[in-house]
Amino acid sequence: MIEDLPKEIRAGLDEARRRDQKRKSRLRVQAGADVWRVQRLLDGGFALDATEVAHLRGRVDLYDGARHLMQCLIVASAVEDGELICLLKSSTRATDRAPLDFVRDETAPVGYLPRA
Template sequence: MSDFLPKEVREGLELARKRDLKRRSRLRVRVGDETYPILRSWEDGFALDRDNADHLRGLVDVYDGTRHLYQALIVASTDDGHEMSFEFKRATPASDKPPLDYLRAEDAPVALLGRD
């Protein structure tokens, strides 16, 4: 059906689709000071708008709103004209606590009180 539509109408529909995907998605990719909205995501990758993300590669941080999900090493995999797809070479989940070298008991004390 899109073969019968004029070029301007197809471009307008594509812009509306991108705007809707950007508005709905809370997922973001952060590289340095730049932030890019994720249009689609799957288990081992994600897709960004082609217009502003064709140069990305390397180490990025992925956020859901303000929550840091993981740090990932990415490579560009597919370019379909409107979207650029990226694949994870590595995705390390982010944690707000340092890793422990041992199993911590659930009833362990949080801190010790000194004698005064």
């Protein structure tokens, strides 16, 4: 149905949709000191605004507001319809504690109570 509209109206609707996606998204990508807002998540990647960044590759950090979600390795990026589509080779969830190098006993005490 949108294909029946004149080109100018379609372009205006696409621009309004992109602006709305920018405002809604809290996700952002950080590579070194550079930060870009994520327009949308894809299966195996994400999309950025191509006017802000033309090419991106390597290790980046993905944040939701101030919360660190994951570290990602971008292997390919291409511009499609004004968006930079970044494809991920791997993504590792960020955790707030160090990984254990031993098996934790489920019956072990969680803490000790002091003697009163």
